[in-house]
Amino acid sequence: MSLEAMRKDVVAAVDALSGELIQLSHAIHAEPELSLQEFKASARLADAVERHSLPVTREAFGMKTGFVAEFGEGPAVAILSEYDALPGIGHACGHNVIAAIGYGAAIALSKLSADLPGRVRYVGTPAEEAHGGKEVMARFGAFDGVDAAMMIHPSNMNLITMPTIAVADVEAVYHGKAAHASAMPFRGVNALDAVVTAYSAIAQLRQHIRNTERIHGIITDGGMAPNIVPERAASRFFIRAADIHDLHKLKKRVLACFEAGAIATGCRLELNWTGADYLDLKTNWPLAENFKRHAEGLGRSFFPVEQIPVGFAGSTDMGNVSHRVPSIHPMLAVAPPDIIIHNPEFTRWAASDSGDAAVLDGAKALALTALDLMADGTTLARVHSDFQATAELSRLAVSAVEGEHHHHTGCGCR
Ligand SMILES: [Zn+2]
Numbered sequence: 001m002s003l004e005a006m007r008k009d010v011v012a013a014v015d016a017l018s019g020e021l022i023q024l025s026h027a028i029h030a031e032p033e034l035s036l037q038e039f040k041a042s043a044r045l046a047d048a049v050e051r052h053s054l055p056v057t058r059e060a061f062g063m064k065t066g067f068v069a070e071f072g073e074g075p076a077v078a079i080l081s082e083y084d085a086l087p088g089i090g091h092a093c094g095h096n097v098i099a100a101i102g103y104g105a106a107i108a109l110s111k112l113s114a115d116l117p118g119r120v121r122y123v124g125t126p127a128e129e130a131h132g133g134k135e136v137m138a139r140f141g142a143f144d145g146v147d148a149a150m151m152i153h154p155s156n157m158n159l160i161t162m163p164t165i166a167v168a169d170v171e172a173v174y175h176g177k178a179a180h181a182s183a184m185p186f187r188g189v190n191a192l193d194a195v196v197t198a199y200s201a202i203a204q205l206r207q208h209i210r211n212t213e214r215i216h217g218i219i220t221d222g223g224m225a226p227n228i229v230p231e232r233a234a235s236r237f238f239i240r241a242a243d244i245h246d247l248h249k250l251k252k253r254v255l256a257c258f259e260a261g262a263i264a265t266g267c268r269l270e271l272n273w274t275g276a277d278y279l280d281l282k283t284n285w286p287l288a289e290n291f292k293r294h295a296e297g298l299g300r301s302f303f304p305v306e307q308i309p310v311g312f313a314g315s316t317d318m319g320n321v322s323h324r325v326p327s328i329h330p331m332l333a334v335a336p337p338d339i340i341i342h343n344p345e346f347t348r349w350a351a352s353d354s355g356d357a358a359v360l361d362g363a364k365a366l367a368l369t370a371l372d373l374m375a376d377g378t379t380l381a382r383v384h385s386d387f388q389a390t391a392e393l394s395r396l397a398v399s400a401v402e403g404e405h406h407h408h409t410g411c412g413c414r
């Protein structure tokens with residue numbers, strides 16, 4: 001079977017699946033589940049895969065809400081589906097669209113049956129918004145032996161990559177001593193004061209960091225009543241920097257701010273680093289260009305990456321995959337440019353007609369990109385050599401994440 005014939009078949013397969021894909025996207029959207037709790041979404045996807053007579057392993061690679069389905073022989077491509085949502089604002093990151101795209105691409109490729117020129121490892125990857133599920137799964141071997149990994153994220157514009165920085169997630173808990181706040185304040189040790197001192201110190205620090213760096217947080221516990229000196233108070237912060245090495249330096253400076261709160265008040269400080277740090281995304285450019293050509297063929301035009309302003313960046317645990325195997329994480333528009341991601345308006349767009357259009361375009365473009373990699377040795381060689389050019393830096397980044405001595409409070413294996 002020629003590559004051109006296979007391309008036609010894969011696109012036709014996505015069209016034939018379109019009703020099922022949109023229904024899946026909407027069903028996941030209607031029942032948002034937080035990181036590590038995506039039991040319904042993962043079961044929905046795994047059940048759907050089984051209905052196409054493909055074997056599924058649930059609770060895969062150390063994650064209770066992860067799964068994997070693998071089929072075919074030859075060059076191997078991991079296709080990923082995320083499906084977690086955000087507290088309070090549901091699918092404001094549109095992971096329902098990611099889920100349906102990954103599923104659609106994998107199932108469409110499976111319809112080539114014996115003609116499929118490679119191997120597909122379709123992986124359900126939970127806990128992206130928190131806990132770094134892909135880092136856990138990577139350590140359990142989820143991406144071992146594949147030639148590339150790919151997924152698509154929804155956005156307010158079409159981009160062949162996502163501008164990203166590394167991130168660490170930390171909860172700082174202070175332990176003081178309760179006392180009557182009026183009768184005997186001198187017997188109390190005020191944990192809220194420790195949080196406020198640390199918050200102020202971090203606010204001061206923020207003027208003196210790079211414009212690629214971010215520190216942002218919330219107070220999660222501020223005491224129980226005004227007439228009780230707070231015995232316990234807590235905050236949660238995200239710390240972000242261009243790469244893992246800058247992140248380690250910035251974490252030390254933030255740690256000093258947390259310690260300042262403890263020293264000033266006499267509280268005991270407890271730091272809980274949640275999950276693993278997220279690495280910056282290493283985009284495989286030959287693969288991204290290949291994706292771009294296919295998406296343009298479907299009528300999409302892309303915003304030039306070089307025009308994205310400095311500092312306009314989020315983070316993803318796909319970063320941790322991208323330093324292990326050649327990866328892409330392009331973005332497809334589901335909303336107009338003035339709609340912001342992680343905002344309730346984006347939640348509505350994620351299940352709109354343009355969200356549905358992105359599901360179909362995304363599934364087609366992803367399947368076509370995977371197909372090229374499997375069928376065309378030249379593309380595969382270019383993808384490998386692009387990855388190898390910075391392989392040593394990637395190895396250092398991965399070992400920096402694996403070498404962290406964090407107190408893990410939540411990963412899928414708990
Ligand atoms: Zn998000």
Ligand SMILES: [Zn+2]
Pocket residue numbers: 093094095128153
């Ligand atoms: Zn997201």
